[in-house]
Amino acid sequence: MKHQEMYVAIAGENIPYNTDGKVVMRTFIAAGNAVRASKRLPMYNAAQYLESADMKDFIAALVDIHGGIASDYLRVEGKGRNASTVADLRVALKVAMKMDTHFEVQVIDSFIGLAEWRLKGGDEFKLLNSAIDRYLPDREGKDNKGCYIN
Numbered sequence: 623m624k625h626q627e628m629y630v631a632i633a634g635e636n637i638p639y640n641t642d643g644k645v646v647m648r649t650f651i652a653a654g655n656a657v658r659a660s661k662r663l664p665m666y667n668a669a670q671y672l673e674s675a676d677m678k679d680f681i682a683a684l685v686d687i688h689g690g691i692a693s694d695y696l697r698v699e700g701k702g703r704n705a706s707t708v709a710d711l712r713v714a715l716k717v718a719m720k721m722d723t724h725f726e727v728q729v730i731d732s733f734i735g736l737a738e739w740r741l742k743g744g745d746e747f748k749l750l751n752s753a754i755d756r757y758l759p760d761r762e763g764k765d766n767k768g769c770y771i772n
Contacts, residue, residue: 628640630732630733632653632657632725632728632729632732633653633656633660633725634653634656635649635653635656637649637650639711639733643710643711644710644711645708645709645711645714646706646707647668647672647708647709647717648707650709650714650717650718651666651669651717654666654717654718654721654722654725655668655721657721657722657724657725657728658722661722661724663722666720666722668717668721671717671720672709672713677696680716681695681696681713684710684713694710695709695710695712695713696709696710711733714729715729715730
């Protein structure tokens with residue numbers, strides 16, 4: 623299955639999220655700090671937290687329970703100015719818990735909502751295909767594979 627990139631809007635930031643469960647941390651952290659700024663709290667150094675012993679223990683637990691290696695859960699992609707830290711959604715949630723409780727709730731609500739909309743969209747797509755099979759003119763007796771609506 624090809625993974626798709628979606629965006630979750632929190633605190634004025636569009637956070638890239640891939641359907642393989644990966645979150646781009648730069649915009650995720652910016653959203654968390656926007657929530658903190660709205661409450662007049664200082665910026666949170668999430669990059670430092672990502673390097674902490676607590677996070678290393680958390681990633682080790684993910685590896686023990688779910689398998690894989692540490693870079694499956696937190697890694698830097700690219701080099702230089704184009705480098706981007708990508709994290710598993712569970713790692714991002716752990717960061718959100720450290721940053722701010724309001725941000726944590728917004729993250730949980732947004733990602734649960736995204737999953738619900740994705741499931742609903744899949745059901746609606748099946749209904750659309752069924753309607754095409756039944757009602758599309760000039761398709762009677764023909765196979766609708768490859769028949770797309772623009």
